[in-house]
Amino acid sequence: MKWIKIEKKDFNRGLSALAKAYRLLGPVKKEKAHAFEALNEGQTPDFDFFNTHLSPKFLVQPQSEILFEYSLDEGKEDHHILKEIQKDLLPRLVVGIRPCDAAALLLVRRNFDASKYRDPFWVGAYESLTLFGLACGAPCATCFCTTAGGGPFNEAGLDALLVDAGDYFLVRPITEKGEGALKTAGWENAVDEKTALDIVTLLKTAAESRITSTVETDHLKNQSTVALYDAPFWEDVSFSCINCGTCTYVCPTCWCFDIQDECFGYSGVRMRNWDSCMYPLFTLHGSGHNPRGTKLHRVRQRFMHKLKYYVDKYDDGIQCVGCGRCIQSCPVNIDIRKVCKLMNSHPDPSTVCPV
Amino acid sequence: MIEYNQKIREIAARLLKEGKVDMVIGFRKGTMPMMNEPCFIKKPEQANLLVWDSHCGINLANYLYDRKEKIGVVAKGCDSRNIVTHIVENKIRREQVYIIGVPCTGMADKRRIALLTQKDGEIREVSEEKGRITVKGDKFNKIFEKGEVLQDNCSTCLHRNPVIHDEMVAEPVPEQTGIDPFKDVRETEKLPPEEKRVFFKNLVADCIRCYACRNACPLCYCPTCFVDEARPQWVGKSVDPTDTMTFHFLRAYHCAGRCTDCGACERACPVGIRVRQFTKKLNKDCLELFNWKAGLTLDERPPLDTYKPQDPNDFIR
Numbered sequence: 001m002k003w004i005k006i007e008k009k010d011f012n013r014g015l016s017a018l019a020k021a022y023r024l025l026g027p028v029k030k031e032k033a034h035a036f037e038a039l040n041e042g043q044t045p046d047f048d049f050f051n052t053h054l055s056p057k058f059l060v061q062p063q064s065e066i067l068f069e070y071s072l073d074e075g076k077e078d079h080h081i082l083k084e085i086q087k088d089l090l091p092r093l094v095v096g097i098r099p100c101d102a103a104a105l106l107l108v109r110r111n112f113d114a115s116k117y118r119d120p121f122w123v124g125a126y127e128s129l130t131l132f133g134l135a136c137g138a139p140c141a142t143c144f145c146t147t148a149g150g151g152p153f154n155e156a157g158l159d160a161l162l163v164d165a166g167d168y169f170l171v172r173p174i175t176e177k178g179e180g181a182l183k184t185a186g187w188e189n190a191v192d193e194k195t196a197l198d199i200v201t202l203l204k205t206a207a208e209s210r211i212t213s214t215v216e217t218d219h220l221k222n223q224s225t226v227a228l229y230d231a232p233f234w235e236d237v238s239f240s241c242i243n244c245g246t247c248t249y250v251c252p253t254c255w256c257f258d259i260q261d262e263c264f265g266y267s268g269v270r271m272r273n274w275d276s277c278m279y280p281l282f283t284l285h286g287s288g289h290n291p292r293g294t295k296l297h298r299v300r301q302r303f304m305h306k307l308k309y310y311v312d313k314y315d316d317g318i319q320c321v322g323c324g325r326c327i328q329s330c331p332v333n334i335d336i337r338k339v340c341k342l343m344n345s346h347p348d349p350s351t352v353c354p355v
Numbered sequence: 356m357i358e359y360n361q362k363i364r365e366i367a368a369r370l371l372k373e374g375k376v377d378m379v380i381g382f383r384k385g386t387m388p389m390m391n392e393p394c395f396i397k398k399p400e401q402a403n404l405l406v407w408d409s410h411c412g413i414n415l416a417n418y419l420y421d422r423k424e425k426i427g428v429v430a431k432g433c434d435s436r437n438i439v440t441h442i443v444e445n446k447i448r449r450e451q452v453y454i455i456g457v458p459c460t461g462m463a464d465k466r467r468i469a470l471l472t473q474k475d476g477e478i479r480e481v482s483e484e485k486g487r488i489t490v491k492g493d494k495f496n497k498i499f500e501k502g503e504v505l506q507d508n509c510s511t512c513l514h515r516n517p518v519i520h521d522e523m524v525a526e527p528v529p530e531q532t533g534i535d536p537f538k539d540v541r542e543t544e545k546l547p548p549e550e551k552r553v554f555f556k557n558l559v560a561d562c563i564r565c566y567a568c569r570n571a572c573p574l575c576y577c578p579t580c581f582v583d584e585a586r587p588q589w590v591g592k593s594v595d596p597t598d599t600m601t602f603h604f605l606r607a608y609h610c611a612g613r614c615t616d617c618g619a620c621e622r623a624c625p626v627g628i629r630v631r632q633f634t635k636k637l638n639k640d641c642l643e644l645f646n647w648k649a650g651l652t653l654d655e656r657p658p659l660d661t662y663k664p665q666d667p668n669d670f671i672r
Contacts, residue, residue, distance in 0.1 A: 244567030
């Protein structure tokens with residue numbers, strides 16, 4: 001296992017070298033909170049941050065994304081043809097993405113990069129990214145990545161992992177892409193593996209021990225879908241919900257979108273926008289019927305999708321990386337950890353006396 | 356304020372036991388510091404779930420309508436004004452609600468507190484005693500006078516006591532005096548048109564169109580909001596700045612003469628937009644033009660859905 005040492009004073013020099021080959025993105029301190037943004041020349045990402053309010057999923061799936069355009073102006077050669085927008089897919093490098101957010105992109109990939117269907121827009125944007133993760137030393141009280149299949153030093157979905165070791169970073173190249181980028185940056189000072197690993201293990205154990213919040217997911221797969229669907233707790237769980245889409249918009253693993261056509265005069269575009277299962281419009285049929293007509297239906301759907309349908313379909317854990325954003329941003333304090341516990345421990349009705 | 360807890364529980368248990376109401380809507384303790392969750396109880400033995408402190412900012416009037424039960428509801432000043440508005444607008448019948456009035460000394464602004472302790476780290480625990488709020492993190496402990504960390508709307512609130520109630524949990528608190536709630540609006544009004552445009556543009560620049568402000572608002576109960584209409588579609592659904600501004604402006608106008616400045620919109624916004632900058636201007640206009648404040652009386656409809664011969668009409672002369 002190779003580890004590279006970067007002195008912090010040399011970090012900016014490496015970034016400048018990277019900026020010649022990639023467009024750099026990273027966490028930046030804004031007026032209200034940190035956010036992932038393009039880094040200007042010479043700008044250093046600010047690694048002193050808790051999870052950003054919005055997840056970096058927008059780097060691959062922007063909230064609004066134009067896919068096609070057309071013109072009805074007969075003076076133009078290609079009028080009346082719906083043309084695909086040529087995307088800018090030049091290489092981008094994200095410095096300082098959290099392991100949970102990188103794992104989330106990998107999880108979402110299941111939906112957009114499947115054997116049967118492949119979404120060229122999503123896949124193109126995803127493949128243009130190189131992800132330098134920053135091992136998380138500042139988990140929040142709402143973080144539960146360690147029981148959601150990840151961890152603060154998790155490498156899944158990353159091309160390289162940076163560990164802040166005080167005056168210097170220890171970096172582990174994970175993929176060829178990552179290795180190449182490290183070379184471009186001129187970060188090639190390999191250090192003794194055992195020493196590096198000892199330091200990293202110590203930091204990792206400390207970070208993991210700071211994560212005190214957990215979810216139990218062990219029974220979800222064996223639970224009866226119908227029993228969970230009909231469980232009596234949904235009325236209580238959904239009562240406070242105001243059906244805003246905040247939880248789904250801040251979630252790094254929510255991938256739903258809506259296709260919209262917008263026209264102006266003789267030209268127009270076809271775009272996709274984030275959509276949310278919290279909205280009544282999400283499932284409204286052309287007939288006017290809505291199979292998820294009440295907020296109970298919609299709240300149940302969100303949790304059933306993340307914690308049951310996904311679990312059953314992929315047999316690889318829950319559709320959640322434990323970043324805690326939905327818990328922090330929910331205006332009425334609906335907490336996925338609480339709901340997960342209710343679902344996981346819901347008694348099997350076949351074993352319960354009906355009286 | 357925490358002293359109200361016991362009284363609220365007693366009243367709730369009694370109402371449920373006597374069958375005066377089918378459910379009581381109040382708050383239960385949240386899973387995060389500075390957050391409580393709106394909840395309902397239907398059995399007297401659940402009454403101990405109910406809590407009251409400075410983190411009950413959600414407007415419970417939002418949970419009352421389109422229900423069949425007889426409802427007991429815990430209501431602070433602004434909630435009570437929105438209940439009045441609901442009754443006036445026929446969203447709920449007066450006899451369907453039993454209002455448990457709570458004299459309020461304001462709700463804490465969790466964002467402001469988080470900002471004031473940002474350098475110290477994450478807040479892990481919050482407690483409250485005698486008008487002081489203590490927040491604790493892993494390495495810090497800070498005490499705030501509640502008055503310093505109030506939600507903006509609470510610091511300029513002129514109706515802290517419920518305007519309508521069936522029972523009070525305590526004696527009324529003194530109302531604030533000598534306060535100009537529209538100071539910031541006056542500043543904005545003075546701006547030249549172009550600067551005003553930029554002001555509003557910047558105000559909503561971070562909007563993600565999640566509609567949390569609308570959904571947290573007790574006034575926004577339209578079966579289909581104009582932004583969700585599909586035939587015809589009035590507003591685009593992307594994050595185009597013009598569409599986003601259209602949403603905010605139109606929503607504010609739909610609330611004109613009905614808004615109680617309860618602050619639910621700002622509290623709910625996940626990206627911290629000062630949504631009240633829109634609604635407050637209209638509140639000010641309603642006060643100046645019609646001498647009207649929303650939700651104070653059951654006997655009068657809001658000025659914008661009534662006509663009176665003496666209404667100001669200089670603008671069409």
